[in-house]
Amino acid sequence: MNLTEKMRQEAAQILESKEADLVIGWGGGEYYWQSPPLFLEDAAGAAELAFSPFIVNNLAKYLLEELESHEKAALFVKGCDTRGINRLLQDHRIQREAVLLIGVPCAGLADREKLKAAGYDAGLLQVERQGDSFILTLEGEEGAREVPAGEFLLDKCLECRYPNPLVYDRLLGEEVQKPRERDPMARVREVQKKPVDEKYAYWQEKLSRCIRCYACRNVCPACNCRECIFDQNAPRWVGKANQLSEKQNYNIIRSFHIAGRCIDCGECQRACPMDIPLMEINRKIIQDLTELYGEYEAGIDPTDVPPLGTYRAEDPAGFSER
Amino acid sequence: MTANPILPRRAVVEKILQDTPDTKRFFVTLKDGEPFNHKPLQCAMLSVPPVGEALFSITSSPTRPEYLEFAVKEVGTVTKHLHYEVQEGTEIGIRGPYGNGFPIDVIRGKDLLFIGGGIGLAPLRSLINYCFDTRKDYSKIQIIYGARTPEDLSFKEEIFENWPKEDARLNLTVDVESPGWEEFVGFVPTYLEHLAPTPEGVIAVTCGPPIMIRFVLQGLEKLGFQPEQIITTLELKMKCGVGKCGRCNIGEKYVCQDGPVFSLAELNGMIPEF
Amino acid sequence: MKKIDKSKLEDLWGRLAAEQDLFLPVQQDSVVNFALWQEGSRVNLEAVNSLLPPKDLLFPQSEKIFSYKRREGELSFEEAPGSGPQVIFGIRPCDVRSIELLDPVFFKEPADTFYKNRREQTTLVSIGCLEPDTTCFCTAFGIQPLDAEGADVMLYDMGTAYLVSPRTEKGEKLAEEMGELLEEAAGAEEEGLQQQQEAAASAQEHGLDLDGVFEKLNDMFDHCIWEKFYRRCLACGTCTYLCPTCHCFDIQDDGSPEEGQRFRCWDSCMYEDYTHMGHGHNPRPGRRERVRNRFMHKLNYFPKDHDGVYHCVGCGRCVQKCPVNLDIMQVIEEIGKEGVGGEGHDR
Incomplete structure (x- = not known):
């Protein structure tokens, strides 16, 4: 089962069992680089969730407003996102019991600008992570191309120290090993x-x-x-x-x-x-x-x-x- | 080049009166001596640099052109400055008039019912005095007006001295029992229900706090008034006054230009976002 | 038709800049924006769209209205001086259309004198787009990527030269200024133009159909579609500030009681403060109402008052830069899918 399927299954189960009355995750977009935040109250909507190397939005901040009208929110979180959760907890802006955290280990996300600069934007339909590569699905005859992921990662991901969630209730997939490739300072x-x-x-x-x-x-x-x-x-x-x-x-x-x-x-x-x-x-x-x-x-x-x-x-x- | 519509004219605050505990009246004249040419229920933008400008109903009737008069309740930065910094003789800026004003033609020959609450009497007063000054154009006139307490009633010399002498029926109310108050006690919509005016040949004009307006509109409809017979005036945040800065829109209408005066029939056709 | 060799552009700009302010898309480290041309400016005519739209040149992000002085109690106002002639060179057809959409707003009586003065003294030299960006959807609004109806001069990129087509009196005047830098184009080049035209018109792949969107929205104020879109919105002003047709502004004072100025500056309907009134009431208190208002304004309110013309030109800037992918193309698509009076109404 790939991560998208796992995300969908997890979200559907949480909503069906009423473990939380809201799931916040990432949806798919018209373009390969879009990954809009998605808000689900109904298990049927879980099919809209989509994992991609563009799930860059930190969803933690949405809790501030969403928890005003929900008992408990389940949230998909990457390593960097969990620092945002800890921020809100430490600032007493959310209660730990009010959130259900589904950790998503992250080996780094793709940078559209870098892909664009390398000439990959137009005609690019999808980007998928496979080990140390990104698999680019292209329009037309070529179909797919494999490129080294490291060359197309967001700068902030190259500088990342916490690829795995620091706080979570359950984890989707295995923890990843990812050395920091660049000194952020x-x-x-x-x-x-x-x-x-x-x-x-x-x-x-x-x-x-x-x-x-x-x-x-x-x-x-x-x-x-x-x-x-x-x-x-x-x-x-x-x-x-x-x-x-x-x-x-x-x-x-x-x-x-x-x-x-x-x-x-x-x-x-x-x-x-x-x-x-x-x-x-x-x-x-x-x-x-x-x-x-x-x-x-x-x-x-x-x-x-x-x-x-x-x-x-x-x-x-x-x-x-x- | 034509005149810049957002450039103020120079004006002087000639006189200031404390109207209610939180409201003052400002009597303004223009320094250029040219007329302001407003219609009842139009507005003007008052400027007090460096604090800014804000839009106010002109409460004086065009038939009494000696002063442009404004009743200002302290709610924001500009009104606070007007209350505490501006004195008699202080020069300010003014631009306008803005808004569609009141459709006088619609009410000629009709019975008029004015329903005001609190400082909502300010815009109505312009029209009320206009009607008194052209009294023969109208049939019966009735004014229902209320405030929280007797102290909070605006324009006391009008409602207690001037208007009772006019050919009109005046009904006053306050929200809570107060020593010495012998008129009705209760909210304006309640009083309206109690008085139960008949709708035949009447145009009702109402202004007050949004919640009062809402219940007055419901009350009037219950009494059999048709949406075309009910006229109200809206207030939204405005900056330019000339239909460009965007914020006072209700759908495609801009309150600063297409309003502030709307009939209930018009409002019913607009999106409910005000 | 005349043409100008690309090698002569620097000469041309020098000549034009001597007579008026000349604005061109200029590369400033990672971004391209319209900037006043100076010798040595890194002009970038290849970027399809500047990051910020050129609306700033007609409706500056902040602009002085007047200065005021209070001396011995006497308050006086001095109106800000008007600006001189300017050329916007390299503006794309979508942005030309955006100016045509700002015109009715600012020209409507009482006309905005600052905008009007600038607009009347502005000459638009537009360059047609041969290759769209992936987020371009101007053709959905009937814009020809290679031909801006509202341009004073239209330039067609023919590789080593631009074909030059003056469209208006202002354009003719500018072509005169170009003088001997222009040369006669060969017939083959003009023929090439026709093909380019057709290719450019079909190069965009958005598949958007605006037909009926305006009418459908008449009944969609309470539709659940807004529920779907507003929740991700961060309530930042990116979409409005990058939008070539957004024109909301605020008016503010800056100074002391004795002297200072009043200016106007861009404002955004995405901000809570925008409609928040002194006594606390806000007719659009949440992101739901504000997001709805923005899309309704572009796709329904403005068209209602302007013969059905949408207040969007498909430049794609908001699509590219919205941090949470609140994509107007998807909004349009979703509206298109809804049947009038169908499911989802009056929720």
């Missing part, structure tokens, strides 16, 4: 090495692109405030004008608000329509926190103490000349 160090004015110009150029669509915030499991300051209008903390200063303001506040709470899932950057490397900012903050307060990874253990959520006498005081 490498980019941070590279940007950091630039002279100050160059670094400023770099961020100016990137952030000037921001259109303030708030996709980064809305997709982020750490951005779970009941009322976000960017939505307040009396007073309005950040102006709405299309100005670099406001864009910087927005992006800096956003990243500081998730300092020590960012689960490194990369969804903000993935959701950004303007291709702003938001994870470089988030990881710079993770790096600084590590230097200041020691090694800490958010979303691993919901019972731990986040560095900015506590005070220790030996914590560095004030702002140093860093």
